[in-house]
Amino acid sequence: MTTLTDCSLTAVPSQIDCDICIVGSGFGGATAARILAVAGRDVVVLEEGGDFTGKSLTQRDAAMYDQLYVQRGGATTQDMGISLLAGRVLGGGGVINACDVVPAEDAIWRMWQKRFGLEEFSPEAMAPFARQALADLGARPIREEQINRNNAILRQGAAALGWRGEVMQHNRADHCKGLGTCLVGCPLDAKQNARITLIPKAIGAGARVLCRARAVRIEAGNSEQKRVQCRSLDRRGYHEQQAFEVRAKIVILAANPLGTVPLLLRSGLGNGHVGRSLSLQPQVPILALFEQPVDAFHGIPQSYAVTQFATCDEARGHGGFRIEGIMGTPGIVGSLVPQAGVAGKELMTQLRNIAASLLLLPDESVGRIALGGAGQAVVRYDLTAEWRQRARQAIRTAARAYFAAGAKTVVLPTVPPKMWTCEADLRQVDALSLAPATLPLLSAHQQGGVRMAASEKDGAADPTGRVFGTRDVYVMDSSGFPTTASSHTMAPILAVAHRQAARLAGRSKN
Amino acid sequence: MTARPLAFVTRRRVLQLGLGAGALALLGGGGLLWLRGAAPAIHDLKCLSPQQFRTLAAMARTHIPAGGPFAIGADEAELARAFDRYLADEPPGHVRDVKRALHLVEFGPILFDRRLTTFSHLPPADQRQHWLAWGQSDLLLRRQVWWGFAKFFGLVFYDRPEVWPHIGYPGPSLERLPA
Numbered sequence: 071m072t073t074l075t076d077c078s079l080t081a082v083p084s085q086i087d088c089d090i091c092i093v094g095s096g097f098g099g100a101t102a103a104r105i106l107a108v109a110g111r112d113v114v115v116l117e118e119g120g121d122f123t124g125k126s127l128t129q130r131d132a133a134m135y136d137q138l139y140v141q142r143g144g145a146t147t148q149d150m151g152i153s154l155l156a157g158r159v160l161g162g163g164g165v166i167n168a169c170d171v172v173p174a175e176d177a178i179w180r181m182w183q184k185r186f187g188l189e190e191f192s193p194e195a196m197a198p199f200a201r202q203a204l205a206d207l208g209a210r211p212i213r214e215e216q217i218n219r220n221n222a223i224l225r226q227g228a229a230a231l232g233w234r235g236e237v238m239q240h241n242r243a244d245h246c247k248g249l250g251t252c253l254v255g256c257p258l259d260a261k262q263n264a265r266i267t268l269i270p271k272a273i274g275a276g277a278r279v280l281c282r283a284r285a286v287r288i289e290a291g292n293s294e295q296k297r298v299q300c301r302s303l304d305r306r307g308y309h310e311q312q313a314f315e316v317r318a319k320i321v322i323l324a325a326n327p328l329g330t331v332p333l334l335l336r337s338g339l340g341n342g343h344v345g346r347s348l349s350l351q352p353q354v355p356i357l358a359l360f361e362q363p364v365d366a367f368h369g370i371p372q373s374y375a376v377t378q379f380a381t382c383d384e385a386r387g388h389g390g391f392r393i394e395g396i397m398g399t400p401g402i403v404g405s406l407v408p409q410a411g412v413a414g415k416e417l418m419t420q421l422r423n424i425a426a427s428l429l430l431l432p433d434e435s436v437g438r439i440a441l442g443g444a445g446q447a448v449v450r451y452d453l454t455a456e457w458r459q460r461a462r463q464a465i466r467t468a469a470r471a472y473f474a475a476g477a478k479t480v481v482l483p484t485v486p487p488k489m490w491t492c493e494a495d496l497r498q499v500d501a502l503s504l505a506p507a508t509l510p511l512l513s514a515h516q517q518g519g520v521r522m523a524a525s526e527k528d529g530a531a532d533p534t535g536r537v538f539g540t541r542d543v544y545v546m547d548s549s550g551f552p553t554t555a556s557s558h559t560m561a562p563i564l565a566v567a568h569r570q571a572a573r574l575a576g577r578s579k580n
Numbered sequence: 581m582t583a584r585p586l587a588f589v590t591r592r593r594v595l596q597l598g599l600g601a602g603a604l605a606l607l608g609g610g611g612l613l614w615l616r617g618a619a620p621a622i623h624d625l626k627c628l629s630p631q632q633f634r635t636l637a638a639m640a641r642t643h644i645p646a647g648g649p650f651a652i653g654a655d656e657a658e659l660a661r662a663f664d665r666y667l668a669d670e671p672p673g674h675v676r677d678v679k680r681a682l683h684l685v686e687f688g689p690i691l692f693d694r695r696l697t698t699f700s701h702l703p704p705a706d707q708r709q710h711w712l713a714w715g716q717s718d719l720l721l722r723r724q725v726w727w728g729f730a731k732f733f734g735l736v737f738y739d740r741p742e743v744w745p746h747i748g749y750p751g752p753s754l755e756r757l758p759a
Binding site: 125128130132133135142143144149150249250251306308363367401402403405406407410412414416418419420443444446485486505506507508510 | 643645647666671708715746748749753
């Protein structure tokens with residue numbers, strides 16, 4: 071077995087032995103892999119997705135959704151109210167995100183300390199890990215000339231109304247050309263995701279990385295030697311092929327709540343909190359038509375955020391909402407335009423004039439992941455009345471910003487779409503039910519499901535990330551977050567993984 | 581793995597709609613099946629039966645018809661074929677749920693509009709009206725079916741290069757970068 075093995079192409083041994091098996095290769099798993107491999111541990115990383123870099127990332131929405139996203143981009147909550155977007159590719163969610171670096175605020179660390187007894191997560195204690203996360207990401211602000219028209223429109227509208235906003239910071243390299251298709255991967259490898267940065271370093275330190283390798287179940291999770299039952303997948307990642315087993319003393323789960331939680335449940339590991347306290351941060355898409363071309367498919371998709379209405383304090387965590395531009399490639403816009411017939415085609419002929427944004431609304435951790443009959447995850451999530459009310463306010467607010475920027479029509483993608491042409495039309499917002507499957511809501515920042523807490527009665531994992539009731543089975547992804555950590559999870563995942571992995575690395579090998 | 585599109589179309593949920601004999605007929609193979617008639621043979625289907633494919637093609641054609649601002653529609657882009665190929669690599673449980681959804685749509689005019697004909701046999705104007713009613717329905721199950729198919733149709737159709745000139749999309753930007 072070489073250090074990076076595509077299991078769809080190469081037969082793997084029926085048994086692989088190592089010190090530490092890491093499931094998932096996003097920023098959580100890759101951070102742990104690098105730190106632990108550098109510390110001299112024998113590390114094996116399992117990734118269900120394939121290895122995509124450079125021109126294998128074709129900028130085509132349908133094909134890339136199929137290959138880079140969980141369930142070929144089709145995962146949803148059980149009621150189909152919310153699409154669940156998560157990476158299934160070597161490098162994880164960082165391969166398909168918009169590069170937004172938004173560290174956790176001190177108020178969040180304090181909230182976790184006070185509400186969940188995570189004493190060691192004080193802002194002071196987390197500061198070095200948060201700094202290391204930013205260094206790993208190469209985080210830097212977007213340059214003024216990199217703000218595309220779609221984001222500039224949002225900024226213009228907010229400025230006209232006197233609202234606060236910010237140019238975001240990203241983890242993109244200097245050779246970023248603003249190709250505009252970040253959500254389906256960067257063919258220039260300008261995104262400094264885990265595949266580009268951390269995984270090569272982990273491999274350089276001796277880690278073995280297997281892609282197209284599905285972890286099915288963990289056996290003997292309470293014993294010193296764990297057995298991770300795996301299957302290799304075919305070239306497209308659709309079908310299982312060969313069975314093999316990874317034997318390890320320590321197992322680290324970092325496969326996003328959508329992968330981590332079902333693996334624990336299938337393995338019968340953990341307490342009754344496993345699967346509970348899931349946060350989805352549902353997002354509402356909104357479009358606007360302008361007289362002049364916007365070309366939202368061109369340039370960096372998310373570079374400006376309206377932050378005027380976002381709140382964060384240690385009593386309640388994140389609240390309010392943010393408004394952020396989003397990319398407008400034809401497949402993605404086409405999947406969000408809920409208009410059938412010729413009218414739908416007519417709307418799409420105005421693609422160049424469509425501005426698009428997402429309303430990011432933090433939520434309570436009200437979701438739950440359970441197992442379906444075939445061992446698959448079933449995500450149950452009911453929008454709260456408070457969230458719906460806040461969403462109505464966010465929709466009204468975003469529409470006002472677009473009108474202030476000169477939009478001729480604001481489009482909310484209900485069936486049929488609401489087409490508002492003036493602020494007076496926004497009275498209709500109060501009547502929106504926001505019932506499931508009336509709007510194409512999205513979730514790109516799943517968190518929780520294996521909540522960390524000081525006590526077993528309050529959570530599923532201890533403050534080190536060890537799953538209660540197991541011997542050395544850890545979570546090092548957003549699954550362990552007690553509440554939503556940030557509007558964008560990449561930086562907090564890195565910071566927490568740094569902390570947990572450094573702690574493990576400091577332990578004696580035996 | 582999480583819930584897949586249309587994974588909600590379970591037998592139990594259809595029965596919960598209280599549709600009585602009509603629902604039982606469409607799920608169990610009862611006396612109303614003759615209304616949909618036989619579908620002509622269609623070659624090279626990967627997953628769906630000819631009847632199921634006919635329903636799917638009618639839905640796709642209704643959602644994205646030929647004509648209007650540009651000629652190409654679902655038929656020209658072979659959206660139903662693309663969906664059939666997509667399904668061929670999906671888990672069996674999801675395939676089963678999609679087939680149930682297709683049955684439900686095919687018998688929708690009988691179940692919801694009290695008409696004695698099936699969706700694929702409706703005139704195009706009636707198909708449009710009936711399909712819109714799925715998206716606007718008070719029944720969650722009907723809205724779920726609508727979105728499940730609509731997202732796929734929109735994603736795949738507008739990702740086709742032959743459609744791009746008609747919507748002003750210049751194509752993947754990497755190809756347009758100066759050397």
